[in-house]
Structure formats: C-alpha cells, structure tokens
Amino acid sequence: TAGTFYVEYDFAGGNSPAALTTSPAAGFNVGGNTAQWWNGTTNIVTANSAAPPTIHKEAFAYTANSRALCLNGGAVVTDTNVPWTGTPTNVWLGSGYGTAQWLNGHLRVARFYPRAFSAAELIALTTP
Numbered sequence: 001t002a003g004t005f006y007v008e009y010d011f012a013g014g015n016s017p018a019a020l021t022t023s024p025a026a027g028f029n030v031g032g033n034t035a036q037w038w039n040g041t042t043n044i045v046t047a048n049s050a051a052p053p054t055i056h057k058e059a060f061a062y063t064a065n066s067r068a069l070c071l072n073g074g075a076v077v078t079d080t081n082v083p084w085t086g087t088p089t090n091v092w093l094g095s096g097y098g099t100a101q102w103l104n105g106h107l108r109v110a111r112f113y114p115r116a117f118s119a120a121e122l123i124a125l126t127t128p
Contacts, residue, residue, distance in 0.1 A: 003088075004061040004113040006125060010054055011105030018096040019058065019103055020110055022088040035071040044079045046071040055108065057126040061116040068119060073127030076119040 007019045035058050036045040046069060061068045068078045093110055094103040117125065 002061075002063045002114075002116040004059060004115065004117040004122075006057075006059045006109065006111040006113070007107065008055055008057050008109040009094075009103060009105055009107045010056065011103050016096070016101050017103045017105070018092075018101040019056075019094065019107060021092045021096050021101075023090040023097070035069060037067065037069045044069050044077045046074055046077050055128070057128060059117065059122045059125050061118075061122060063116045066116075068116075068122060070119075070122035070126045073123050076122050078119075 005020060005022075009019045011017050011019075034046050035056070036043045037060050044067060056072060058069070058071045060070075066078065066080050068076050070076045091110075091112075094107045095101055
C-alpha cells in the first residue's frame with residue numbers, strides 16, 4: 001500500500017517516452033523537461049525545468065491515499081487521488097506497458113523502496 005519508485009535515465013525524445021510503467025495502470029512518463037505520473041485516471045506533472053540535465057533523476061512515492069513526484073531535485077508535486085486500486089503487480093522498464101512509449105534512451109537505475117519517501121527525501125534522492 002506504500003512505496004517509492006526511483007529511476008535515472010537519458011532519452012532522445014519521442015512520443016511521451018516512459019522510463020518505468022506499472023500495472024494496474026500507472027507510469028512515469030517523461031517529456032523534455034517535465035515528468036508526469038499517470039494513475040489510470042489523472043496525471044500529476046512536474047514544473048518545467050529551464051535546463052534539464054543529461055541524466056534525469058525521477059522519484060515517485062505513493063500511499064493508499066496520496067502520491068508525490070519529483071524530477072531533478074525540483075519542487076515536489078502532490079495529489080491525493082488514489083494512485084492504484086491495488087498493489088502494483090507488473091513493472092515495465094523503458095516503455096509503456098511493453099508495447100509503446102519507448103524510452104529511446106538509456107535506463108541507468110531503477111529502484112523500488114517498500115515505503116513512501118517524504119518530500120525532503122524525494123528532493124535529496126533526485127538532486128543532480
């Protein structure tokens with residue numbers, strides 16, 4: 001019912017490339033200098049970063065009734081829309097559900113932590 005996903009990646013662009021996707025429906029989508037998390041119903045999206053680094057660092061924390069997303073040490077975006085109807089059961093690395101939204105880059109690190117990180121921890125974890 002709670003956890004934190006973390007990824008480091010680079011990419012060359014594309015149509016909503018995904019660094020990591022889980023099911024039930026959810027995923028990290030990246031696009032230029034923003035990141036978003038789709039929960040099957042709504043997105044939360046980070047603010048634009050004026051000069052994104054070559055290696056992006058992104059973390060997403062969730063609980064039964066909240067979610068938080070941080071990209072490259074920027075402001076943490078939060079939402080209280082329940083992220084999943086149940087525990088994530090599948091993970092795809094570098095694509096959206098293994099069939100689309102290819103990362104078109106390199107996934108350097110993918111980690112899962114079995115607890116939701118605080119906003120301060122998300123910022124520290126993703127600071128370039």
